[in-house]
Amino acid sequence: MQLARLPERLIRRVLPRSFQGRSLLIVLMPLLITQIVALQLFYGNYLSVVSRRLADSVVADLALIRDSVEHQPAAKDWLINQARWRMQLNITFHPGRKFTPRDASFVLGPMDEDLTSAVRRVFDAPCHIDWNATRQSVRLEIPFGDGVLDVIVPRKRLDVGPIWLFVAWEVGSAILLFIVAGLFVGRQVRAVRRLAKAAENFGLGRDDGPIQPQGALEIRKAALAFNRMQARVNRFVTQRTAVLAGVSHDLRTPLTRLRLTLAMMPVEGAVEAQELRPDIDDMVADIAEMERLIGSYLSFARGEGEEEPVPTDLLSMLHDVAAATTRAGGEVLAIHAEQSLVAPVRPDAMRRVLINLAENARRHGGRMTFSLRQTGRMIEITIDDDGPGIAQSRRKDVFRAFSSTSGPEGGSGLGLTIARDIMAAHGGSVMLRNSPLGGLRVMLKLPR
Structure with a gap:
């Protein structure tokens, strides 16, 4: 039984205890999940597909130039100029250069992998990619025949755009929405705190008067219910105090008359006075005890009365x-x-x-x-x-x-x-x- 309740205890320790913290968590969790799903769809699906298609397009153009040169060697220079003009590919062949394989440095993740895979699939050879050749281009080296094929490709033909812009938009929108939600939740929480503070002060006897209903409809209803309860309690205390004060006055009046009657009671003869005096003293003591009990009961029923702290x-x-x-x-x-x-x-x-x-x-x-x-x-x-x-x-x-x-x-x-x-x-x-x-x-x- 204790092991079954262990996850619940761990969750309670992690979760915030305040109403504002839990409300913000309710807003934040769906927001984060939505952003994570959006990023996963973008990177895992859209970016991968687009990157693969761009890499295949560039490698297909290179394969077309290669096949054309092999079939028409005399038109080699014309084909290279056409590729530079039509396909934006600056192709240079270095005969006699030895291709030196180097470790691949994957800078852009799936783009590097897709381009390398496309070259291996079409040319059946390794390649070297330099993404930092210039700011606007990418250098691609491929072993070709007895030399090396050096290709300068415009970056826009391989790069889908600044990824950081999409990430910044996702994170910025999440932060903005979270701030807006925090402002709205804070207004609701302030209304709840005002209601709790008023209830605590009223319980301590510090009557601050009715509170102004604010916040959501349910909180306004709770504030109105609290004001009505406060008015009923104050009215009950006032009526009870007034009634008990009247009862005390009505009871003390006959007791005072009894005390006065006993004090003025004529006693004839010394023997009769000696016999009645103890009874009279006992009755006077009983009257005093009754007055004390009435005063105590009035104080108990009145409580703190209408006195303000x-x-x-x-x-x-x-x-x-x-x-x-x-x-x-x-x-x-x-x-x-x-x-x-x-x-x-x-x-x-x-x-x-x-x-x-x-x-x-x-x-x-x-x-x-x-x-x-x-x-x-x-x-x-x-x-x-x-x-x-x-x-x-x-x-x-x-x-x-x-x-x-x-x-x-x-x-x-x-x-x-x-x-x-x-x-x-x-x-x-x-x-x-x-x-x-x-x-x-x-x-x-x-x-x-």
Whole structure:
């Protein structure tokens, strides 16, 4: 099974990963195949046939002059002049010269081979071809009788033309078409990248508004669908926040009346007051707990709300949260930061996350440390406490809404759930680890 998938893996490694690269490859491969087929047809068929016919024509003319001279020796000079005038062949016979065979230097490929083969077939003798005799002619030496036949042939009778011109036209047209295809594909890819960037920003809570549909019809439809989805999500969040704000107000009003009624309730007699006071205090505590739960649920449902991300100094925010935690009774041992880091976040939402985590550390431990650092393209914010911590098997469960947390005070609520949702809205994450202080380490990761 693995051997069968080996070619597929090799192809995946070779193929480009980007949409633009693969689109250009789809255009380039048929273009190259077409050019290769055209070159093969030209060199393998047309050029070979034309070269063979030209060589046969020149050798046939030479054979005709040879046969005519053998039958009419007295008309030798007249026949040679006629060949020079009519056939453009400058023929000179060198009697007594010895033909010295030399290694053939095939300069023009099939033309050399076709001319040599034609001479051997007609004259039954070797020959020597000098393609560099002059710029406009080719010298051909053939053993004839007791001497050597020296023939100057015009190059145009043997050469089909500048081959490089055809090759340059093929390569130039391929490059031009590839550049034009690259420009068109680049426009389509830019539209896809804009859509991907808008979707990523919207997922990070950075609402840049509707995007302008551009590119091909399918990409425009995708952009319009994204704009409609974005509008529906924003409308849903706004309506949910407004409804929950109204519910919170409606619930807090009767709770406030109950708290006021309990505070003003007349108690007659010392014995009755002694007996009712614990019940009244319990009811007041229950009302306070209900108000806290309503506030937590409203914060959870509202999430980041309509707040827009802005560049925020995270180190300054950590100092503010540490000061608030100290005023609430916690002890911040240190704030570790190599430098001040700025990131686009929703300040109120991020401050809510840090305050919730610091409050958990204060309630379950009391002492804590903050740290801030940058790792690659991410920013890490770490909160360590000296509390009892959370068991490894329960760390996933504590992110569920109203899940009980460990510690002597126990408790239930939405603190970690709110932190996880707000961090996810920023494109980040929340992780729980063991703290060097002996308690729990909460690690927040944000994109820079």
